[in-house]
Amino acid sequence: MSADTRAPRERMVYAAAQHLRRAGVGGTGLRQVVVDADAPRGSLQHYFPGGKDQLVAEALDWSGTWAAARVEEHVSRMRRPTPSRLFKAVVGDWAADLEAREFARGCPVAAAVVDCADTNETVRHAAETALETWRRPITDALVAMGRPRRRAESLSTLMLCALEGAILLSRAGRDTAPLRLVARELAPVLDA
Template sequence: MGDTKERIVSAGATLFRRQGYTGTGVKQIVAEAKAPFGSLYHFFPGGKEQLGEEVVRWSGALYGRLVDAVFDPAPDVVTALENAFAGAAETLVDTDYADACPIATIALEVASSNETLRQATADVFESWIAAIADRLAAAGIPADRARDLAVATLSALEGAFILCRATRSTTPLAQAGAMVVDAVRRALP
């Protein structure tokens, strides 16, 4: 990705995560990216929707790498999940509850109004579910159960993000994490 295009995508990702898709204007994105206004339409002839789709897929891949970053150093899947929920809580506190999941922020806004962005968010969530399920299956959990637990894990994490931001407390993440860890622990051979 070229430097200007990359700056636009990165700025879009930051602004969409914090302000939402509809709350962010294209002028604001190019200003944040320190790019000429015309460059947005040069790189994204489909305008904001095309940029939004690329931001979702780019952010999704970036955040998807967190699965490896959390699971690889952990001695087991239970510890990895404990670390994931604790790390998410730490990020929320460190960012004054501004930085949660960039994909969920957009998905909540557009799921019933923009098919292109809905599909992009669904694809990203599916890739994350598959990555978590693979890790759980590798730990000995049967594939069907691993997938169910991966869906539950992501659902618990995303739901907890919303509750944490609304209540300005990390308690929902701690509670959701404890439930997920318990379920995974019970599913292990």
């Protein structure tokens, strides 16, 4: 978990992702990322010849993969899995993270979309891919719970919409109530 145990390259990607979560793409400076990652500045152009775009794209990719793994952890841990329980687990992760960090960090994908959807096709595409990476294990889990594939696709999209929006409202109001609310309100739809 500590940054020191990772290779410098991955540390940079991780640091970039964390910085994204806090201040968005525009607010993320390469020099600051390098400091946070405790990495040499010269390594930037070595590992990321594509510049900031590449670094941000890889940060999104990393985040998507991480989120997907987290979903699978939840699924495998649940004894009698239901859609609403999975959703509650994911929402719970976010609520805990937001409170622990005092609402300082949100979703890196949201940051990328908001800042770059119209100005940077590379980043926008990486964000889209990250969302798909994240959504896939959710869909698969819902299928394993007996939902038809088509239906599972819809429900996983619904989950991510509600989650992203709830993260936003929670950060705006410095209160995790919206997160808890969507978990509660969506349960009947998800389990229907």
